[in-house]
Amino acid sequence: MSAAEDIANEPGRGFDRGTANTVLHIDDVHKSFSGLHALSDVDLDVREGETHAIIGPNGAGKSTLLNVCVGRLKPDRGAVVFDGEVLTGKHPHEINQLGVARVFQTPEVFPELSVLENVMVPALSKRDGHFRLNPFKNFFGEKALRDEAENVLESVGLQAQLTDMASVMSRGDKRRLELAMGLIQHPRLLLLDEPTAGMARHDTNATIDLLKKIKEGGMTKVIIEHDMHVVFSLADRISVLAGGRIIAQGTPDEIKENPKVKEAYLGEEQV
Amino acid sequence: MDRKTNLKDWTLFLGFAAVVLCLPIILDPIGANYPDLLQKIAIFGIFAIGFNILFGLTGYLSFGHAAFIGVGSYMSLWSFKLLTMNVLPAIAFSVILAGMFAYLIGFVSLRRSGIYFSILTLAFAQMSYSLAYSVLTPITNGETGLQTRAIRTDPATSLLDGDIRIIDQALGIQEASVPTTHFFGMAMSGYTGFYFCAVLLIICFFIAQRLTNSNFGMMLKAIKSNQNRLNYTGIHTRPYLIAAFVISGMYAGLAGSLMAVTDPIAGAERMQWTASGEVVLMTILGGVGTLVGPVLGAGIIKYAEQKVSSWNEGILDSFFSFLPEGLQHFMSGLGALFVGEGWHTTLGLLFMIIVIFLPGGIMEGIRRIAAVFARKSKSNNTSAAAPQPAE
């Protein structure tokens, strides 16, 4: 936390906290791993209610950027501001409590818990905060939350597996569970790391439909995605990351036409 | 589902309570029906249940829980010596002090995880043990152990050798020699002592069961399952871990206190790392993460320690007396490797066999057997009702 203040109070830094309708503002973020620049001079604004896609070739720094946003990595320079609050230097759980949820690329579920419990954990976290010592509140008595959890699970198509252990699920089902775990928190900002990777076409379409539905609800989303079909059917705006830098930004149509993007990314990808 | 789960929980709880209260009858055929062993099973059952709240739910393996046993025992003894022979304040103070001590150790140790956490707890417990054995002799009476004494007549007598028992004295209770511990007049030795421990064991079981099924319990399980993910879900895991550590420390404190209640003496060796190891073994032997398993494990290990160690060669000889003489000697010689003074061998082999073949402990074994029977009865039913294709 003090690190965040340090950055914010750094004399002469006085960085930009973004404009009024900006939810997430990434300000001049640098990150390097033993000399290798993973991110440099990254500036990014995500506006209220939009679905913002970040695309880029492998190794472009997309996951690093996401990790910087949720507090897994500390940037060498720069800061991430969410809704006027500096996230940089905060712990992951604090960032989540502010309303930023992340859906992981490789499913990071709780393998030894049931599907329903997997969704109940983030639901409880949303309701009770980062720590609540209530040892005698029976988990099975949480009627309202459970109904909600079941609804969310139904929306991702897992209603038939409520009591299954997450460890025995298929990879695709785990991804859907991941999504449900993000959705149940009704986050102000949902970060999705390749939500459809490894899914069959049919499932991908279902996921797109689901994400569209959520969009109607007004949730702000950042999606990292490889699948251009997904990107162009969902994104309001797209940022293209290559070699750790943002090389282009704009609406899907703008990006489609951008020669730099074509060169760096689309060309090779759409073979 | 609500009602079904509830029903299952209550059945388990009532079944457990019934078995615990009937232990004297159940254990009689194997020669284990005597107060001391019964008390020890109940006390170590409490210890193991508490340990399982930490280890079974969160996966954090503490090698220092014996320290809390020691704290509980010493605190109880001092309550007997300074306040009253009634066990109520002793138990209350012990549990509170053990909780505080656990908070201190947990606060520091839980900054690390995995084997580093284990070694930190081990280090704290070993330091407690070493100091209690030597430098802290004025508080712990070192090797001899802290004991209750008669009321001192001369204020110059050290408190180790003469008690004051302020409350009892104020109440004007006359003491003949060294008084015994009691719960409002109910003596805490023998079978009453066992039933006292048994009731506490049942209460502890109930609490642990509620904890396990609570939101809190689920968070602990989530920590074990994937602590990293939990952070990104907005949960601050450390307070949960500290809470679990303190609760299990309080269970250990209660167990230590009960050891002093049923037998008012407290020695430093209760805090040695081997004692911490013992509870790990109990938990794993019975079944980590299960509610009944740790108690079962505690019972088996205490039985082995008390009874298997007493089967000396004389008993072996008479057991094998139906064999021809040469064979009899051979068999009792072979048996002596495993029972009597060789009982440690049996214990070691038992751990190996359990871990190799039944990683989920005895409870998993029971589940497997139950599953076999269930399948059998099911297949009987289905074959009787209508021919179904094989699975």
Added chain:
Amino acid sequence: MSATKDITRRRVIKSGAVAAAAAGATPYFFTRAFAEGGYTNAPKGDSVTFGFNVPQTGAYADEGADELRAYELAVEHINAGGGGMMDTFSSKELKGGINGKKVKYVTGDTQTKSDAARASAKRMIENDGAIMITGGSSSGVAIAVQGLCQEAGVIFMSGLTHSNDTTGKDKRANGFRHFFNTEMTGAALGPVLKNNYGTDRKVYHLTADYTWGYSQEGSMIKYTKDYNWETVAAVKTPVGAGDFSQFITPILSSGADTLVLNHYGKDMVNSLTQAVQFGLAGKQVNGKDFTIVVPLYSRLMAQGAGENVKGIFGSTNWHWSLQDDASKAFVKAFGEKYGFPPSQAAHTTYCQAILYADACQRAGTFKPSEVGKALEDFEFDGLGNGKVLYRGEDHQCFKDVLVVKGKENPTNKFDVLEVVEVTPREQVQYEASLLGGELGPYNNG
């Protein structure tokens, strides 16, 4: 797999039942064990059960095993009404069995831990119906078990326990000690040390960091200060330290010319071995030969220290090379049965068993208060230590103390100590009030 499991389980259950049957005790429900006869475990039928509580695992397991051998021999002799030291014992009351009952026994493992020792003693009392408990190989355990026996209302005849407290401030009416203590060791060793090493020495103490160590160190200082033996330093060493080198090296430059090792058991073996390795024994300091003293010797352990004990003084309760009739009879009986001579642990426990049996016979009952009275101020002879008094005031035996020295030219591997002097009883006897404590009344349960 499951078949073999089944068998072992059944066997366990079965032999458990055998154990109970062998103990001659029927399991009871909700009844106090001592309802009949007016005292705990009053024997029914034609047998009486002794409880032998010795270390069978842990550092003192070998001593425990030797104690157990001696107990078995004692039971044999008691039931036969003769053999071994029974024949030389001055009291001739025992005529096969005690009060017309045969002696049986149960055993338990103290693990040299107070908790475990109390637990196994409780098992023998509560489950196996033991009328008395005896054994043990350390003072902490002896005091813990003695306290337990007082509460339970049975007699405790302690085994190896050398701390003053056992019959000092922790004495109990139901507890009796045959072994000597640190006070007597000091009183016996002091003059011998002066005679051999002269006056005005500078002494360095290495002391095991627990109650017995403190007590032994105190008594050595007390009984040598008259000869101007001045304490240079007294350093506490952790129990079970293993390597004592870091405690030994400072001795070289401390100016001390005498090292007293207030260690017992494994600590003694290790610290002595290492002190000799460091060349202490051969040095010259202050114009005197550097000297090492081990106040309490155990032959079993001295064997562990091998060559290193040569010429080193210490005290012991009894040694097999004594040439009186009783000792010779005991060594013969024991040696013929087991093939090697008995240790002092074996001797003490054998004596304790015989003394208890004899007291019961003389009292005509097993009731602790009566048996205790029969033992109080009982004077006897013929158990290998000359004339012995079981003092009534503190239930401590007073007898001659052996000052021994590591033998220079041992003839066999058991022959590691030689008796230098037999310090007469009068010289080591002290007032009971010296060590404090209250016996309290007998407890019959």
Added chain:
Amino acid sequence: MDAIFLQFLNGLDKGGAYALIALGLTLVFGTLGVVNFAHGALFMLGAFCAVMLRKIFNISYERVSETEVDFLGKPLKEQIPYLKGIFGEDLGGFMLDYSVPLSIFLAVIVMGIVGFIMERGLIRHFYKRPHADQILVTFGLAIVVGELIRHYFGANPIPQAAPKAVSGSANIGYLVGLGPNVIYPWWRLVYFAFSVSIIFGVFAFLKFTTFGMVVRAGMQDRETVGLLGINIEQKFTIVFALAAIVAGVAGAMYTPILPPDYNMGMDFLVLSFVVVVVGGMGSLEGAVLAGFLLGILQSFASMQAVQNLLPGISQIIVYLVAVVVLLTLPRGLLGRKGVMED
């Protein structure tokens, strides 16, 4: 000054033993990912190799003595070792005298076999199991091995003499220009030299042989090495046997310093774990560094001046250091990220 120098020597000596035990332990951690609670038992088995060799050398025939008598007064049956009969008085006597150093050869063979069997028969099946399971199964094995040794050798320590040539003390005070009180047992100096050379040997083995390179790569990244098509499993057997041998020879050579008994493995177990953790799990250099560091600190903490200042410090110093190191350096002195943190 003398005292400080001697304590330093003591520290090096202890540190050598700690480092040798910890070395194998951390090697097994780092490569196999196994927490081996039976490692102390391997050290103890090594020590009993020395006991055994002396026993074998002392296998004797009996000759009834005409003059001497035994403790029961019967004619003494003298024991004459066959060794002397076979090799003659000189060579036989020499072998008896040097039985401890010679037992290194026995220890290498025995411990190699023990390590091989243990890895193939038990450890192998526990690579993927939780640490708690590994701890329990190896702890069970340690108990069983200890009890078997007790069954055959008894519980009391069995002294082993160093060869006569090095059984005395070296007057090293003159060598380093200190007073005449600076004497130190030869055998401890030998042990120190021995431990240093074994440590260097192990490091050289891992550094300069292809096998060692594979093992070190495996310690860095097990999966990659597996992907390279190298049969890492087979290498693991050799690594484990190597760890067992190092522990074994360390134990055998330690016997003249500390008479071995069946429980010495347990005594060293906790300590060696602390050493490994302080050094950093899976770090060989860390284990050596921590071994010497703890040895030296332990020696100095035992000095009376220090004890007067902080009573009881000698008992807890090792654990205190562990706590301080782990709280300030999360992965120990030289530990790498990500090893054994789950």
